[in-house]
Amino acid sequence: MARSVLLTGGAGYIGSHTYVALIEAGYHVVIIDDFSNSKASVLSRLSQLTGVNRVSSYEGSVLDPAFLDQVFDAHDFDAVVHFAAKKAVGESTEIPLEYIEVNCSGLLNLLKVMKGRGVRRLVFSSSATVYGEPEELPIHEDAPRGYTNPYGFTKLMGEQILEQAAAADPAWAFGILRYFNPVGAHPSGLIGEDPSDIPNNLMPYIAKVAAGDLPHLGVFGSDYDTPDGTGVRDYIHVCDLAEGHVQSLSKLIETDDGHTVNLGTGNGLSVLEMLAAYGRACGRDLPYEMKPRRPGDVAACYAEASRARALLGFEATRGLDDMCASSWHWITTGSKDA
Numbered sequence: 001m002a003r004s005v006l007l008t009g010g011a012g013y014i015g016s017h018t019y020v021a022l023i024e025a026g027y028h029v030v031i032i033d034d035f036s037n038s039k040a041s042v043l044s045r046l047s048q049l050t051g052v053n054r055v056s057s058y059e060g061s062v063l064d065p066a067f068l069d070q071v072f073d074a075h076d077f078d079a080v081v082h083f084a085a086k087k088a089v090g091e092s093t094e095i096p097l098e099y100i101e102v103n104c105s106g107l108l109n110l111l112k113v114m115k116g117r118g119v120r121r122l123v124f125s126s127s128a129t130v131y132g133e134p135e136e137l138p139i140h141e142d143a144p145r146g147y148t149n150p151y152g153f154t155k156l157m158g159e160q161i162l163e164q165a166a167a168a169d170p171a172w173a174f175g176i177l178r179y180f181n182p183v184g185a186h187p188s189g190l191i192g193e194d195p196s197d198i199p200n201n202l203m204p205y206i207a208k209v210a211a212g213d214l215p216h217l218g219v220f221g222s223d224y225d226t227p228d229g230t231g232v233r234d235y236i237h238v239c240d241l242a243e244g245h246v247q248s249l250s251k252l253i254e255t256d257d258g259h260t261v262n263l264g265t266g267n268g269l270s271v272l273e274m275l276a277a278y279g280r281a282c283g284r285d286l287p288y289e290m291k292p293r294r295p296g297d298v299a300a301c302y303a304e305a306s307r308a309r310a311l312l313g314f315e316a317t318r319g320l321d322d323m324c325a326s327s328w329h330w331i332t333t334g335s336k337d338a
């Protein structure tokens, strides 16, 4: 009997890629999404990609307990992967209460309905942002936590909510996955990152410059204490990240042992290195201008990635050129009529 998994926010960037990886791993998957930061058209792309005739999905919000009850009444889930959250650092500084409501109250609603149904396995989308300003690099999971913006605050609070729940009731099994910087797209070009407005993040912004939709990249800061003075991050291919979720889920189902792991490559790349790599993928040097530092940014952030390998067998295998080529393939094919 195939294991049944609920993906909240499953039509989003990481959720949709994880849907494909879970179907390929033999799971039965149900998606809930309110389409506030994703498009319903993704569902037909997922059907095309996986061969699932009709993707099982419900439109609604984790802020609606009655909606969650309706979904859990209709399915007997073995686990939940929780993607549904607001995730833009800059926006979080403008509307912190909405971020706390969706990211924290939404998580509480989900935990309540799960407990009521005896569904005790949850994979949680956390983020390297919970390390705040890292004291040492690479960053190990036991590094001190903090936050530098309301989005990071909600991710740290989410982890602490899960820690409190598990400490009080060992029946819970949580896979807490701290994403570094997800980039790239599925090799088919059918799904990818599809920001509705001007992107905040580096790669989707570079992609729009490459596509001619934006004139040049503004490089936020050239005087950091890094090899070329620009910000250094740990970029991880979204397909590697999706596979990490499958490994976390199978660990929970096989052992009910909770875990907290970094999902990164362990390598740091600068803004200029990423820009040059994208230029190779799209076949031309991309224009940029040096700008002042962006408030809240840290100089460098990259993972100590050994725990995910030891606990889950996770290994990021896709390199920088694949990250850029897959993004460019999505931009020039699938994103056109998404």
Ligand code: WQD
Binding pocket: 087, 088, 089, 127, 128, 129, 179, 180, 181, 182, 200, 201, 202, 203, 205, 217, 218, 219, 220, 221, 230, 231, 232, 233, 271, 294, 297
């Ligand atoms: C990367 C680098 C910028 C845009 C955040 C969240 C993290 C995750 C990913 C949700 C930095 C530079 C960027 C631009 C630039 N989000 N940059 N010009 O800030 O590392 O991480 O997004 O899960 O949790 O914290 O990602 O892509 O915004 O920035 O120079 O137009 O690119 O300064 O050095 P970040 P980013």
